[in-house]
Amino acid sequence: MSGEFSLIDKYFAHKQQSRKDVVLAQGDDCAIVAPSNGSHIAISTDTLVSGTHFLADADPAHIAHKALASNISDLVAMGASPAWVSMGISLPEMNASWLERFSSAFFKLADYYGIQLIGGDTTRGPLTITLTVQGLVPEGKALTRHGAESGDxxxxxxxxxxxxxxxxxxxxxxxxxxxxxxxxxxxxxxxxxxxxxxxxxxxxxxxxxxxxxxxxxxxxxxxxxxxxxxxxxxxxxxxxxxxxxxxxxxxxxxxxxxxxxxxxxxxxxxxxxxxxxxxxxxxxxxxxxxxxxxxxxxx
The missing domain is CATH 3.90.650.10 (PurM-like C-terminal domain)
Incomplete structure (x- = not known):
């Protein structure tokens, strides 16, 4: 397991500047964030599985973009501004070149939208990526699915x-x-x-x-x-x-x-x-x- 932790530490830890609302990110049992007053937190979780959501031989850069973009899109649909993301990743083997391409694409998109990776987990198993994204929306301003009315x-x-x-x-x-x-x-x-x-x-x-x-x-x-x-x-x-x-x-x-x-x-x-x-x-x-x-x- 130590080898797995060292690879994750190399490719995912401390790769971004910390947001001002992140009190504590990777390295402890939990992350701690401090949302601004008057904001609600929108939360979405999504899982991508090899063979179901992408082919096993797909470019890891494409997998990373798809995984994060799909979750950010859930926040967007609620009118939330992306803020934080946690990631659980299962890999059949610790492949350094795969992780390099995946992490580079992941952080490129995350940095573009100002979303910080604040924690997660890794294990050995079938290729699976689970992301939990969180965003901020002013109280009472969230877009929902139940607000449409006759004549809209x-x-x-x-x-x-x-x-x-x-x-x-x-x-x-x-x-x-x-x-x-x-x-x-x-x-x-x-x-x-x-x-x-x-x-x-x-x-x-x-x-x-x-x-x-x-x-x-x-x-x-x-x-x-x-x-x-x-x-x-x-x-x-x-x-x-x-x-x-x-x-x-x-x-x-x-x-x-x-x-x-x-x-x-x-x-x-x-x-x-x-x-x-x-x-x-x-x-x-x-x-x-x-x-x-x-x-x-x-x-």
């Missing part, structure tokens, strides 16, 4: 479908004759970007929100169920890339990918009529599209 407009950020296309390439379910296109879609699958600024900007505008990790239809369904409202979608307005159209061979197929593609880390959110005018300013750096409206209460 439905929006998504970014473009949808590329992640599913990239996964098709990875699993060799569908491969284009264009190698550059295949490579680009794979990159978009692995390096999807959580919409942190958009999530923060929507705190006082959106009535509900969720990140698109299981597909638009599925994730919007969570909002509709929790809010007890229905939805009418304009499929013709779904945003997707030119690359996706080329890959699947047409607009209709691209629409189906946009409806079902998961792991996009884009946001789906609802906005009351009175707040629509604020979106252009609030999301000035984030592309967004209105794709429908809630028609009324579900009987």
């Amino acid at each position: 407009w439905i929006y998504v950020t970014g473009k949808l479908g590329d992640a599913k296309a990239g996964l098709d390439v990875i699993l060799e379910k569908n491969i284009s004759g264009d190698r550059e296109l295949n490579s680009e879609l794979q990159r978009r699958h692995f390096e999807a970007t959580p919409r942190v600024l958009a999530g923060l900007a929507l705190r006082d505008i959106a009535s509900s929100a969720i990140d698109i990790s299981d597909g638009l239809i599925s994730d919007l369904g969570h909002i509709l169920k929790r809010s007890n409202v229905g939805a009418r979608l304009n499929v013709a307005e779904l945003p997707f890339s030119d690359e996706l159209v080329r890959f699947v061979g047409g607009t209709e197929a691209a629409q189906q990918y946009a409806l079902t593609s998961g792991e996009e880390y884009e946001l789906c959110f609802t906005v009351p009529e009175a707040n629509r005018g604020q979106l252009e300013v609030a999301l000035s750096t984030t592309p967004f599209t209105c794709i429908g409206r809630s028609p009324g209460l579900v009987s």
